[in-house]
Amino acid sequence: EAGVAQSPRYKIIEKRQSVAFWCNPISGHATLYWYQQILGQGPKLLIQFQNNGVVDDSQLPKDRFSAERLKGVDSTLKIQPAKLEDSAVYLCASSLAMGGPDIQYFGAGTRLSVL
Amino acid sequence: AQTVTQSQPEMSVQEAETVTLSCTYDTSESDYYLFWYKQPPSRQMILVIRQEAYKQQNATENRFSVNFQKAAKSFSLKISDSQLGDAAMYFCAYRSVTDKLIFGTGTRLQVFP
Numbered sequence: 001e002a003g004v005a006q007s008p009r010y011k012i013i014e015k016r017q018s019v020a021f022w023c024n025p026i027s028g029h030a031t032l033y034w035y036q037q038i039l040g041q042g043p044k045l046l047i048q049f050q051n052n053g054v055v056d057d058s059q060l061p062k063d064r065f066s067a068e069r070l071k072g073v074d075s076t077l078k079i080q081p082a083k084l085e086d087s088a089v090y091l092c093a094s095s096l097a098m099g100g101p102d103i104q105y106f107g108a109g110t111r112l113s114v115l
Numbered sequence: 116a117q118t119v120t121q122s123q124p125e126m127s128v129q130e131a132e133t134v135t136l137s138c139t140y141d142t143s144e145s146d147y148y149l150f151w152y153k154q155p156p157s158r159q160m161i162l163v164i165r166q167e168a169y170k171q172q173n174a175t176e177n178r179f180s181v182n183f184q185k186a187a188k189s190f191s192l193k194i195s196d197s198q199l200g201d202a203a204m205y206f207c208a209y210r211s212v213t214d215k216l217i218f219g220t221g222t223r224l225q226v227f228p
Contacts, residue, residue, distance in 0.1 A: 003159075033216075042119075042206050042218025043160070056215060089158060101148050101167060104216060106160035 002026065004107035006092050012113045018080040021110045025073070025094030031055075032069055033104060034077050035091040043091055049075065050098055082114045117142045119209050121219035128197045129227050135182075136192045136222045138207030144168075147211045149183065149190045154204040154221070163205070166190065194224075202226045 005024040013019050025032050030051050035043035046065065048056040051072035060067070064083070069075040079086055089111050093104040118141045128134035140149070151163040166174045166183050173181050178198075182191045194201055207219040 040220070042208070042220055044218070045215045048215065091158075091160065093160070101165065103162055103165070105162075106152075109158045111158070 004092055004094050004105055006090075006107035006110055008110055009108065010111050010113075012115065013082055014115050015084055016081040018078065019082055019112060020079075021077045021090050021092075021112075023075045023077070023092030023107060025075070025092070026105055029094035029096055029105075030072070031095045031098045031102070032075050033093040033095075034067055034075070035093065037089040037091055037109070039088070046077070048098075055098065079112075082112075084114050087112055087114045117144075117209055117211065117214075117217050119207055119217050119219035121207055121222050123222045124220075125223045125225070127225040127227060128194070130197055130199060132197055133193060133195045134197055134224065136194075136205050136207075136224070138190045138192070138219060140188050140190065140207070140209045142188070142209065142211070144211045147209060149181075150208040150210070150216070151179070151181070151190075151192045152206045152208060152218075153201075154206060156203075160206070164192065197226050199226050199228065 032049045034046045037043040046060045047067045049069040052069045067077045089109040091109040093106045095102045095104045120139045147168045149166045152160045153163050154160050164176045178195045180193045204221045206221045210216045
């Protein structure tokens with residue numbers, strides 16, 4: 001079974017530039033998550049989708065971050081314009097359903113460096 | 116708000132020995148789930164073990180086991196017969212029935228031959 005795919009693996013941009021990350025979840029997984037992991041910290045949820053609807057985006061900086069999940073499958077996370085503090089690893093995860101015991105499967109993430 | 120605390124930034128263990136990683140959490144919920152995830156240098160988070168709060172029996176997965184103390188809000192991970200491949204960041208995480216997964220700050224485990 002293929003895992004969660006993310007691209008690119010690394011991205012280096014200058015501040016005020018734009019960047020986009022792509023995620024393809026495990027086939028059949030209805031729920032998709034985007035996390036931000038700053039160096040030395042645990043992942044923090046940015047946005048959660050159930051199929052193509054947003055369930056939780058309370059921690060997404062909406063003035064600069066946006067995300068979409070077309071047709072309830074692939075997802076794209078965009079930052080525009082980037083700030084220095086956006087340097088982090090962006091992890092995508094997916095799960096079959098939504099709720100407490102459900103196991104989230106993670107991709108390898110994209111490491112973003114903003115200079 | 117729920118919080119997860121991992122007070123050991125780094126731990127080390129010799130191959131074949133046993134090590135315990137600590138985790139405490141704060142919640143007012145009675146029903147919730149606890150997880151330990153492993154993050155190797157490849158960055159991909161891998162589930163190690165999961166515990167349902169309503170179960171009194173501690174979860175085990177091969178060489179990995181937990182000590183779940185609900186009253187003390189403690190959830191430690193024991194790794195027996197440590198192997199070089201166990202070296203990684205370990206994250207404790209909490210999730211209520213309907214809310215998001217909340218991670219601790221992680222413990223870096225080094226395994227020496």
